[in-house]
Amino acid sequence: MSLYTVAAKGCDDNTRVEIELTDTEAAAVRKVAEAVTAASTYSCEPRLYIHLASPNANHEKGTNHE
Secondary structure, rough: OOEEEEEOOOOOEEEEEEEEEHHHHHHHHHHHHHHHHOOOOOOOOOEEEEEOOOOOOOOOOEEEEE
């Protein structure tokens, strides 16, 4: 398992969560993120991102950061 940052970003707000995922879970989230982002047709529609969390950051698993 690895620690990932998953973020939903729109024009006026965003939500980020850091969560431990298996490789299989991360691949599924990545697939959904790509589909959501591709379906966003203008800048205010939310986009979804996933990436490995920074090893130097102070992380709280499953916590919403604003």
